[in-house]
Amino acid sequence: MFRLDDRVALVTGGSRGIGRAVCVALAKAGARVVVNYRSNQDAANETLRAVTAAGGQGSVVGFDVSEPAAVDSAIQAVAKEHGRLDILVNNAGIALDQLLMRLKPEELAATWATNVNGAIYCAKASIRPMMRAKQGRIINVSSVVAEAGNPGQAAYSSSKAALIGLTKTLAREYASRGVTVNAVAPGYIETDMTSELNDSLQQEIVRQTPLARVGKPEEVAAAVLFLASDEAAYITGQVLRVNGGMYV
Numbered sequence: 001m002f003r004l005d006d007r008v009a010l011v012t013g014g015s016r017g018i019g020r021a022v023c024v025a026l027a028k029a030g031a032r033v034v035v036n037y038r039s040n041q042d043a044a045n046e047t048l049r050a051v052t053a054a055g056g057q058g059s060v061v062g063f064d065v066s067e068p069a070a071v072d073s074a075i076q077a078v079a080k081e082h083g084r085l086d087i088l089v090n091n092a093g094i095a096l097d098q099l100l101m102r103l104k105p106e107e108l109a110a111t112w113a114t115n116v117n118g119a120i121y122c123a124k125a126s127i128r129p130m131m132r133a134k135q136g137r138i139i140n141v142s143s144v145v146a147e148a149g150n151p152g153q154a155a156y157s158s159s160k161a162a163l164i165g166l167t168k169t170l171a172r173e174y175a176s177r178g179v180t181v182n183a184v185a186p187g188y189i190e191t192d193m194t195s196e197l198n199d200s201l202q203q204e205i206v207r208q209t210p211l212a213r214v215g216k217p218e219e220v221a222a223a224v225l226f227l228a229s230d231e232a233a234y235i236t237g238q239v240l241r242v243n244g245g246m247y248v
């Protein structure tokens with residue numbers, strides 16, 4: 001079940017956290033995994049070691065998803081090297097949290113540049129090889145706050161909500177070409193991104209979560225693996241929530 005043998009997958013922001021767990025899950029299922037990172041090459045190499053240790057194959061490619069020229073040339077090179085690109089996981093993301101009154105235009109721009117523009121650039125560069133093969137999977141990593149909102153996250157939550165609009169539009173645009181496009185919306189997951197929250201905030205988040213615990217990156221990766229698989233062939237334009245019941 002959920003085999004991805006011979007498939008090639010690109011995971012943006014695969015160097016750490018949820019992205020790393022996604023790389024390992026896809027590799028375990030048989031996909032060749034291209035691990036993207038922006039600046040932390042050591043962490044990306046660590047992901048590659050985890051992929052190899054899990055019996056999988058992969059490579060590491062550094063580029064900033066917010067730079068369209070870099071995205072184009074890197075993704076063209078991946079598709080050329082492997083002769084295909086079957087799965088794109090738009091996972092790279094940043095959170096610059098700030099109350100609206102204090103939010104600087106450059107913080108808003110940087111958040112959208114990576115979280116939204118980056119996902120669009122990567123999808124645009126990946127769609128050609130997918131259309132040629134008449135099959136493909138694009139999975140966008142949104143967030144619970146896209147639908148639930150969260151004080152202090154005007155830039156981040158709006159960017160994650162934009163990914164849901166993008167998911168639905170691309171799902172309609174490329175369904176006839178055999179490409180499905182879905183989103184996963186994680187709740188509070190234990191990674192570098194959330195490690196800076198203070199203890200009382202973490203306890204409050206757990207209190208608001210019916211399953212009464214934080215999530216693990218592997219639990220998000222399992223949802224991505226499902227959406228990438230043949231078993232999910234009839235699912236497109238959907239948001240799969242992996243949030244412990246925090247938003248239902």
Ligand code: NDP
Binds near residue numbers: 017118
């Ligand atoms: P981390 O901060 O642990 O990792 C972020 C990853 O994104 C790193 O691999 C980083 O690369 C990469 N990255 C950031 N900016 C860019 C860029 N411009 N170009 C390429 N890569 C980039 O994040 P998480 O694992 O926690 O989050 C992964 C995704 O899941 C994000 O989209 C996040 O918004 C989303 N999410 C996370 C939740 C959570 O609770 N953790 C909840 C809901 C959604 P590098 O290592 O080089 O810095």
